[in-house]
Amino acid sequence: MKTRFNIVMPVCGVLAVLSYQGCSSPAGGSAVNPTVVNPTVVSPSVVNPSVVSPTVVSPAVVSPTVVNPTVVNPTVVNPTVVRPTALAASSMPPYFEPAASGVKAPGPDGFLQRWLLLEPIPQSIRSNAVFTESYIRNAIGTEYFPNQFTVVPRDGDKVKIGDEESVWHALDSNGFNVKLFRFAEAMNKPTYSILFWVVTIVDSPREIHDVRMAVGSNSASMWWLNGQEAVSLFGDRRMVMDDCVSKRLTIKKGRNIIRGAVINGPGLSDFCLRFIDEAGEPIKDITLNLDTI
Amino acid sequence: MKTRVLTVALFGLLTVGLYCPALPLDGEPYIHDPSTIMECDGKYYTFGTGGGGLISEDGWTWRGGAERRGGGLAPDAVKIGDRYLISYTSRGGGLAGGHAGAINTMWANTFDPQSPDFGFNDDSVVITTDGIEDCDAIDPGFFLDPTNGRLYLVYGTFFGFIRQIELDPKTGKRINDDDPIDIAIDCEATVMIYNDGWYYLLGTHGTCCSSANSTYNIRVGRSRNVSGPFVDHMGVDMLRGGGKLVIAANGRNVGPGHFGLIDQGEDVQKFSFHYEADLGRGGRSVLAIRSLLWQDGWPIAGEDFGGGTFTIESVRSGFTLELGVEAVSLSTTRPRRGETGPIAAIPDQDVAVVSQNWPAGDIEIRIADYMLQAHQKWTITPVAGVGGYMGSPYFKITVAGTDRALAATKDIDVIAVPAFTGASEQLWQIDQLIDGTYRIMPKSLAKEGYALTAVGRSTPSLTKFSAKNLAARWKLIAP
Numbered sequence: 001m002k003t004r005f006n007i008v009m010p011v012c013g014v015l016a017v018l019s020y021q022g023c024s025s026p027a028g029g030s031a032v033n034p035t036v037v038n039p040t041v042v043s044p045s046v047v048n049p050s051v052v053s054p055t056v057v058s059p060a061v062v063s064p065t066v067v068n069p070t071v072v073n074p075t076v077v078n079p080t081v082v083r084p085t086a087l088a089a090s091s092m093p094p095y096f097e098p099a100a101s102g103v104k105a106p107g108p109d110g111f112l113q114r115w116l117l118l119e120p121i122p123q124s125i126r127s128n129a130v131f132t133e134s135y136i137r138n139a140i141g142t143e144y145f146p147n148q149f150t151v152v153p154r155d156g157d158k159v160k161i162g163d164e165e166s167v168w169h170a171l172d173s174n175g176f177n178v179k180l181f182r183f184a185e186a187m188n189k190p191t192y193s194i195l196f197w198v199v200t201i202v203d204s205p206r207e208i209h210d211v212r213m214a215v216g217s218n219s220a221s222m223w224w225l226n227g228q229e230a231v232s233l234f235g236d237r238r239m240v241m242d243d244c245v246s247k248r249l250t251i252k253k254g255r256n257i258i259r260g261a262v263i264n265g266p267g268l269s270d271f272c273l274r275f276i277d278e279a280g281e282p283i284k285d286i287t288l289n290l291d292t293i
Numbered sequence: 294m295k296t297r298v299l300t301v302a303l304f305g306l307l308t309v310g311l312y313c314p315a316l317p318l319d320g321e322p323y324i325h326d327p328s329t330i331m332e333c334d335g336k337y338y339t340f341g342t343g344g345g346g347l348i349s350e351d352g353w354t355w356r357g358g359a360e361r362r363g364g365g366l367a368p369d370a371v372k373i374g375d376r377y378l379i380s381y382t383s384r385g386g387g388l389a390g391g392h393a394g395a396i397n398t399m400w401a402n403t404f405d406p407q408s409p410d411f412g413f414n415d416d417s418v419v420i421t422t423d424g425i426e427d428c429d430a431i432d433p434g435f436f437l438d439p440t441n442g443r444l445y446l447v448y449g450t451f452f453g454f455i456r457q458i459e460l461d462p463k464t465g466k467r468i469n470d471d472d473p474i475d476i477a478i479d480c481e482a483t484v485m486i487y488n489d490g491w492y493y494l495l496g497t498h499g500t501c502c503s504s505a506n507s508t509y510n511i512r513v514g515r516s517r518n519v520s521g522p523f524v525d526h527m528g529v530d531m532l533r534g535g536g537k538l539v540i541a542a543n544g545r546n547v548g549p550g551h552f553g554l555i556d557q558g559e560d561v562q563k564f565s566f567h568y569e570a571d572l573g574r575g576g577r578s579v580l581a582i583r584s585l586l587w588q589d590g591w592p593i594a595g596e597d598f599g600g601g602t603f604t605i606e607s608v609r610s611g612f613t614l615e616l617g618v619e620a621v622s623l624s625t626t627r628p629r630r631g632e633t634g635p636i637a638a639i640p641d642q643d644v645a646v647v648s649q650n651w652p653a654g655d656i657e658i659r660i661a662d663y664m665l666q667a668h669q670k671w672t673i674t675p676v677a678g679v680g681g682y683m684g685s686p687y688f689k690i691t692v693a694g695t696d697r698a699l700a701a702t703k704d705i706d707v708i709a710v711p712a713f714t715g716a717s718e719q720l721w722q723i724d725q726l727i728d729g730t731y732r733i734m735p736k737s738l739a740k741e742g743y744a745l746t747a748v749g750r751s752t753p754s755l756t757k758f759s760a761k762n763l764a765a766r767w768k769l770i771a772p
Contacts, residue, residue: 127503128500129500129506176533218479235508236508238498238499238534239479240479240529240533241534243534268451272533
């Protein structure tokens, strides 16, 4: 028996497209073009990607390489101010610890366990059955805060989304998977019907060719490496390691930016991400260092 | 009761394809989250979410009427000695208690509501979750370890971990207060089974409760240890979302979930589950039963068998079952040297033509080389109104294009009769065995265990079936 979630949300439009578990791995990656953002389009106070009807835009006609953002009240609250993360310390363990200074190696199986997590952005999702590719691209492509596809935040940075402030938190996940549900719960934020933005920085001592970004997420998600869309997970998904992987990518020598967005209706949001080589083995000679921001 | 053969129009593919889709269970098999099927006093029972359940006298026709105490969600049942232990979700699963789940167990001596011994006793909670921890104690599944008699309960849903605790098989209650063991994530409706030195954890992945849009599917991992780690065929731990597919949506059915093993012995294994939506029944959630095969040490759903036209090949010899009539040479002409011109296909034998020389009465059955002869092709057709067996109706087996029917004889042999009459000697129980081959038993002698057997390399008869006897296994091959 499927868990029945105690949430009441407005009814979405009638579905015409079944949400299935497809992956997208654009060949060579696709750039997010921040110039596409239309700063004059403002939808005050309401962040509601469900108003973009998944029945209107066929997945077949949505370019997999273009994110089409819609600006939603792009007010920034002093993004340059660094504030310490005000974690509810008692509720974060055993899932997270504040990110320590210095570098952090990937976990034993190569999973990246140090991330900047933005407090969740409320959505209007009654059922994950709506998670078609077009729905996800519209929901994640909506611009909720300025430079959301390029910003490299610091711990404690705030952004304003509608009337709400959301804070970035630098955290180390104690498990291979980053339990976003528990993060939201600890922040006293909504745990269902939400969108998470996450960023991390990978330092590599060398240029590494022919690697793949391997992701599992609950539920749908999109991921970028150095501004290029790497892999996207559509449909109502469960977090399974290496569920969807990118085309072959190159990790640059030096700093690499990984950005992701995970969306969920009723569900236990989380994700896991690592890089794997041609043989499917994890890339582990890289480090995570949020101090470099 | 008048016997009637289900029509070609009803099942669609008989006229255009060799295989026919399996038939949905007969009756009113409407249920969600069915428990493992239990046999009790000659009837079969399964219980579902909400308190009720289904009863069947033969495993083919199901209807409501089973009763269970406690209501709640997703029960399970196991027979221990001469009693039945039942578990169910009494809270949690996002119901009024949120994810503060609780699982109860209770005992029953019989499931027959008409029995004076009917009733449930010692109903109490065995495990709870607090609504905050990474588990929601719902969807219980029993596992009675055949190697040592120890009893386990696995439970949980997508809200965190699937967990395992041990119960006392005498009381049905927890044997100690040790911490539950985390054994999987990202699934629900878990159960365990044992086979050939391996413990298997089966769970349902995907989305429930969205009717025809449900993506429910059943997956499995295995371990040498009863408590895991359970790893799939790719080496992925079920604690990291692993799981090898057992069954997914197929045909016109969507969302299989809630596996329950039906081990009938002698290499006949089946499993029960529900489809979230049977499109042929308006998208309602229905009970379903399929054969369970074992391939390379992994369980997988067997053929969705509904009949069709086949050659019936003996595993013993590789030869095929045939009507004992004289073969007719195929009308081929070898081209002469230097001959040119278009190459024409040679048509199949026309059974209407070659059968004109067949004797009018009973004809013996043989096993011989397959030579594309019309008398070597058999059409297997489900028959309505004559009952069935676990998960299937009885079939008639006729020479393709004719009404000549395979039949058992009074002296426990096989023969072809001129026309199908619906007699029990002409009805066949066809079970797919765990290796994918088939056991073929006449209804009239099935209870005694007689099955079609190649008693000689070229001679069929009926003998008592043994899984050890390869001569009693048959392949159904599209000609």
